[in-house]
Structures are given as structure tokens and as C-alpha cells.
Amino acid sequence: MVAGFLVLLCCQLLGELIVYGLDIPVPGAVVGMVLLLIGLMLRGEVAGGLRTSSEGLLSILPMMLVPAGVGLMVHFELIAAGWVAILAALVVSTFVTLLIVTLLLKWTHSSADKPHAQGEVNE
Amino acid sequence: MSLWLEFQASPLLWIIVTVVAFMVASWINRIARRTPLLHPVVVGLLLIIGLLKLTDTSYETYKDGAQFISFLLGPAVVALAVPLYDNLARVRSMLVPLLVACTVGALVAALTAIAVGIWLELSMQTLLSLAPKSVTTPIAIGVADKIGGYPSLTAGLVLITGALGCLMSPFVCKMLKVEDPAIRGFSLGVAAHAMGTAYAFEYGAIAGAFGGLAMGMTGTFTAFMLPPLIRLLGLS
Numbered sequence: 001m002v003a004g005f006l007v008l009l010c011c012q013l014l015g016e017l018i019v020y021g022l023d024i025p026v027p028g029a030v031v032g033m034v035l036l037l038i039g040l041m042l043r044g045e046v047a048g049g050l051r052t053s054s055e056g057l058l059s060i061l062p063m064m065l066v067p068a069g070v071g072l073m074v075h076f077e078l079i080a081a082g083w084v085a086i087l088a089a090l091v092v093s094t095f096v097t098l099l100i101v102t103l104l105l106k107w108t109h110s111s112a113d114k115p116h117a118q119g120e121v122n123e
Numbered sequence: 124m125s126l127w128l129e130f131q132a133s134p135l136l137w138i139i140v141t142v143v144a145f146m147v148a149s150w151i152n153r154i155a156r157r158t159p160l161l162h163p164v165v166v167g168l169l170l171i172i173g174l175l176k177l178t179d180t181s182y183e184t185y186k187d188g189a190q191f192i193s194f195l196l197g198p199a200v201v202a203l204a205v206p207l208y209d210n211l212a213r214v215r216s217m218l219v220p221l222l223v224a225c226t227v228g229a230l231v232a233a234l235t236a237i238a239v240g241i242w243l244e245l246s247m248q249t250l251l252s253l254a255p256k257s258v259t260t261p262i263a264i265g266v267a268d269k270i271g272g273y274p275s276l277t278a279g280l281v282l283i284t285g286a287l288g289c290l291m292s293p294f295v296c297k298m299l300k301v302e303d304p305a306i307r308g309f310s311l312g313v314a315a316h317a318m319g320t321a322y323a324f325e326y327g328a329i330a331g332a333f334g335g336l337a338m339g340m341t342g343t344f345t346a347f348m349l350p351p352l353i354r355l356l357g358l359s
Contacts (some may be wrong), residue, residue, distance in 0.1 A: 004200035012200075027200070028128070028197070029200035030200060030339050030343055033201050033203050033204045035201075036204035037207055039209040040205070044204055050291075053310055057198055057202045060199075061196075062163060062317075063163050063192065065282060065285070066145055066167045067141060067186065068275075068282070069279050069281075070171050070185060070275070071182060075245065078248075082249055084244030085186055085240060086240075086245065088243060089237075092239050092283050093232055093239065093284075094232075094284055094314050096299040098231040098310050098311075098315075101309065102295055103233045104220070105220055105224050113156050
């Protein structure tokens with residue numbers, strides 16, 4: 001469990017270093033995710049501790065998003081001035097994006113395999 | 124009073140406030156039969172804003188403490204590699220369609236938001252804060268900063284987008300008759316980032332893995348694509 005958490009932190013640190021070194025506009029954690037994925041592919045399995053800490057963290061992922069959202073309170077005036085337009089932009093954009101992405105995948109994927117991963121469960 | 128001042132400056136208080144607010148919000152959400160209209164993240168942050176206003180506490184004071192919770196977002200994003208690895212065979216077999224869907228989705232998300240915003244005459248800074256709203260918070264904040272929006276406004280809009288995505292996804296999938304958890308998860312990840320991903324896990328680990336993949340791909344692509352796009356549109 002502790003070792004698993006350490007693996008996650010180290011991947012993030014490596015990711016941060018790469019982002020800093022190459023000066024790319026992506027968060028270190030995203031690069032860290034790619035690094036960990038490569039590591040898992042090379043190793044061929046997920047160690048028990050890593051799985052426990054990953055699943056623990058992912059289960060409280062939504063809570064981690066709350067503090068940044070509280071920042072909305074600083075912008076009450078901006079939001080009050082344009083909330084209809086903001087909401088309209090968010091609703092239209094989210095709906096169209098969902099629609100197009102789902103349609104694209106449905107079209108490109110309908111010819112490919114479908115059923116084999118249905119109901120697959122992770123150990 | 125001095126006791127209050129003491130505690131107000133301590134991270135512990137704001138960590139507890141955040142956890143309790145999220146628990147209460149989750150409880151409300153369960154009672155409301157898990158409707159994304161009352162998404163725990165949105166209800167939670169509204170509860171906290173209410174409390175901060177009542178106690179006359181500034182956002183900066185809150186953030187100083189609550190940043191320890193935000194900090195976990197980093198390792199959590201790294202942890203997405205695990206469900207992704209579990210479903211690697213599935214991802215490989217769909218790689219090209221996924222790349223196309225993510226690229227198109229990221230462009231559509233940014234362009235439609237900008238277009239509606241311009242049409243309804245939003246101010247330039249609000250518009251620029253709106254543009255990166257479909258990508259995960261840490262990337263969106265960085266992009267907003269780079270193109271001249273307000274990062275903290277973007278962070279809030281990102282979460283509202285996330286809740287909207289969770290709300291609309293079941294409807295869109297029903298309309299298009301899509302049941303494949305991979306497709307459901309991926310479109311949620313493209314349109315609604317980490318909140319979509321967290322919601323996708325309710326459809327199972329496959330949907331969650333594809334949500335995480337979509338979130339990472341869309342976020343990375345948007346980080347590179349949006350600053351030049353904004354310049355191309357003549358907005359900065």
C-alpha cells in the first residue's frame with residue numbers, strides 16, 4: 001500500500017521533471033500516468049500494493065475536485081453579469097461534444113469486435 | 124474569537140470542512156437517486172462557498188488548507204494508468220477511432236463554447252476562461268492562464284461542465300442506442316474530464332478506464348492545440 005503510493009508519487013515526480021525539462025504545456029501528472037502505463041506494460045502485471053492505493057485514490061477522485069471549484073466564489077460578479085450566456089455555452093458545447101464523440105465511435109466501431117469485453121470484470 | 128482565528132489559519136479545519144461537505148453532498152445525491160443534477164462535487168462546493176460567506180472567510184484562507192486535498196489529484200491521475208493497463212487489449216484494438224474521436228471532440232468542445240459565447244456577447248476574459256472547460260482541472264487552469272482567462276473561473280466552469288456531461292451522457296447514449304461501456308466511458312472522458320471519468324466507473328471498470336484514457340488524451344491534445352487556436356481566431 002505504502003510502496004504503491006510511493007510508485008504513484010515517483011511517477012508524478014518524473015513526469016514533472018520531464019515537463020520542466022522539455023518545457024511542454026502538460027501537467028506532470030498526465031506524463032506520470034503515461035510513464036506508469038509504460039512501466040506496467042514492461043513489467044506485465046500490477047503489484048498488489050499499487051492496485052490497492054490506485055483504487056483507493058480513484059474512489060475519492062471527485063472529492064479532490066471540490067477545492068478548485070470553490071474558486072467560483074471569487075467571480076460572482078462576472079458570473080452574475082453573464083450567467084445565461086455562460087450556461088448556454090456550457091450546455092450546447094457539452095451536448096454537441098458528447099453527441100459527436102459517441103457517434104464517431106459508434107460508426108467506426110460497429111464493424112469491429114463488440115461483445116468480447118462486455119461484462120469483463122477486473123480482479 | 125482568538126480560537127476561531129487560530130483554527131481558521133489551520134489546514135486541518137478546511138480539510139475537515141471539505142471532507143464533511145463532500146460527505147453531506149454525497150448523502151444528498153444518494154437521497155436524490157444519484158441524479159447528476161445534484162452532483163456531489165457541485166453541491167459540495169456550493170455548501171463550502173455558503174459556509175465561507177457566512178463566516179466571512181476569504182477563498183485564499185480556504186485554499187491554503189484545502190490544497191492538501193487538491194494535491195492528491197496528481198497521484199490520482201497517475202493511478203488512472205492501472206485501469207488503463209487492465210484494459211489495454213481493448214484500447215489497442217480501438218486506437219485509431221479513439222484518436223480521431225478525441226481530436227474531433229476536443230476541437231468541437233472548445234469551438235462550440237467559444238462560438239456560443241461570442242454569439243451571446245460574453246466578455247473576452249470570460250470567453251477565454253470558458254474555452255478550456257472540457258479538460259481536467261490541472262490542465263484547464265494551466266491553459267486558461269496561458270491564453271489570458273481567469274484560472275479560478277475556469278476551474279469552476281470545468282466542474283459545471285463535468286456535472287452537465289454526467290447529466291447528459293445517459294440521455295445521449297440512449298438516443299444513439301449505444302450500450303458499449305468503452306464508448307460511454309470514452310465520450311464522458313472527452314466531454315466531462317475527471318468528473319465524467321468518476322461517473323463512468325459506475326458503468327464498470329472498462330468504462331472508467333476508457334474515461335481516464337479520454338481525459339488524458341483530450342487534456343494533452345487541448346493543452347497543445349488551444350493556445351495556437353485562440354491566436355488563429357484572433358482572440359488574444
